[in-house]
């Protein structure tokens with residue numbers, strides 16, 4: 218279907234109308250709609266089927282009348298042994314009394330039949346595993362355990378293979394011979410290099426043409442609340458950390474123990490304890506390598522993941538990393554005289570740059586937290602001045618008035634955060650929502666549940682001694698669960714999802730939109746880094762160094778020429794880039810080409826360009842996946858253009 222490309226009247230408008238590219242990108246949505254359901258209800262129905270049993274190997278929901286899995290041929294009786302549960306990773310049958318797999322330590326998934334859930338094991342008591350089979354497996358387990366002790370962590374995967382092989386022998390059928398049905402759990406022997414789809418030559422269309430994969434959202438039944446990834450951004454020293462810390466404290470997310478600890482630290486450091494200090498300590502405690510601090514709290518409707526990144530201009534790339542994960546944002550503005558003006562200054566105010574970047578990364582809903590109102594005596598006039606000036610700029614960035622919420626507050630004096638203000642000076646003129654209510658009133662984000670998984674890696678922690686790598690990031694599309702095989706691109710390393718953490722708690726599955734930490738096993742830690750992308754083994758993301766982009770040039774003094782050197786950002790990846798072609802200039806009103814091959818690009822122009830990157834990156838066309846196709850270009854420490862990937866081109870040598 219041809220896409221409507223709607224260009225606006227000025228540079229801001231036309232850039233932000235790029236959203237119109239998404240008219241038909243969500244094939245998962247179309248798929249669900251064809252079935253008369255939205256994706257969400259689709260999933261829910263899959264989860265609540267009665268009269269089905271779930272295959273512990275491929276997770277397909279089979280009718281009760283089936284004795285073998287319709288997809289992978291795994292026999293039902295093998296999965297519903299009374300008194301045991303079947304480990305989806307190493308396939309060992311554990312006794313019901315344990316919740317961790319005796320062999321590989323994976324957490325039991327109560328939603329998978331045979332793994333402690335699904336059709337009740339009592340109902341299938343006629344299909345009891347013979348004790349001799351169980352004990353023979355225990356012998357194998359013992360053997361494997363001995364091997365593990367003797368050979369160390371590197372032997373883990375080999376040993377797992379042994380368990381798997383023996384288990385397969387036991388069943389009298391070969392998993393490998395069952396063919397390829399998109400089963401993630403059975404992909405351990407698939408050689409990526411021999412895969413028919415070479416990631417580097419794959420065109421971006423292949424993902425969208427792919428059949429939506431079977432999806433299991435075990436945790437969704439438990440999840441009453443929608444997930445909202447909320448970035449907190451703003452000019453340096455506007456009070457982001459203070460605000461985050463204060464919110465977390467008021468919502469009981471910073472414990473008494475933590476408070477004592479931080480109070481002690483603060484006393485040692487001399488100055489008064491500032492709530493922002495807590496967030497900074499949290500930043501450190503939740504992983505030294507973490508660039509974007511993550512904290513969690515609940516509102517009435519959301520489980521909020523707060524993404525806090527530093528505001529200094531040197532950290533804009535870090536802020537971009539946070540922005541790529543965000544569904545909505547709080548833009549913190551310092552109301553004090555001079556400070557607001559510095560933030561909105563055209564020559565380098567981060568209030569301006571952050572707002573532009575947020576919009577370019579698809580964040581449509583924004584809360585403007587006008588902080589430090591105590592510094593200006595809670596003056597309505599000052600609030601109106603800030604609102605008018607910033608409002609004009611936000612409109613030029615294509616933020617709709619209805620999607621912008623203005624909240625006057627003081628993080629320091631706890632005014633208007635989780636309750637209405639108590640200070641009469643503010644109460645006398647402001648009757649709007651307090652910050653927590655404003656967060657709660659945001660529109661729930663749409664998710665791509667029905668596509669194969671894609672998760673750009675934001676950060677990672679390596680534990681070589683345990684042979685594990687923990688990666689964190691936001692799942693852009695799809696869903697995954699413990700035991701799934703994933704492909705790490707561009708290294709093409711296969712790994713097993715050993716465990717998952719969300720909201721600092723272990724969970725069995727994760728779905729699009731969620732910010733998760735995934736513990737990967739069976740992977741060379743040196744072959745994973747931030748900016749890599751986790752994919753479904755059958756649907757590797759494209760890897761290239763050559764892209765066609767549609768860009769909007771921001772306020773620049775020096776024109777962009779063929780050969781200009783830039784810093785290229787996409788999701789969590791950053792690469793040096795060179796402009797190799799300027800294909801055309803576009804009319805801001807019609808979007809039509811106005812000039813072929815212009816010699817240079819000036820401020821506020823729209824153009825199609827080609828760039829070659831110094832290294833390879835994982836990337837997707839914006840029309841296929843928004844989160845992996847939005848880019849920003851920077852030079853001399855400033856963002857000079859925003860854009861999106863229109864074509865993934867053949868890599869350049």
Ligand SMILES: Nc1nc2c(ncn2[C@@H]2O[C@H](COP(=O)(O)OP(=O)(O)OP(=O)(O)O)[C@@H](O)[C@H]2O)c(=O)[nH]1
Pocket residue numbers: 451452453454455456457458459460491493526527528529588589590591592626627628629630
């Ligand atoms: N008067 C007043 N000061 C505040 C308020 N909120 C924060 N501050 C102060 O502003 C300064 C900066 O606060 P931070 O929370 O560190 O600011 P930030 O935006 O996180 O700073 P970066 O992470 O460096 O960008 C600190 O000295 C805070 O105590 C407020 O509501 N009123």
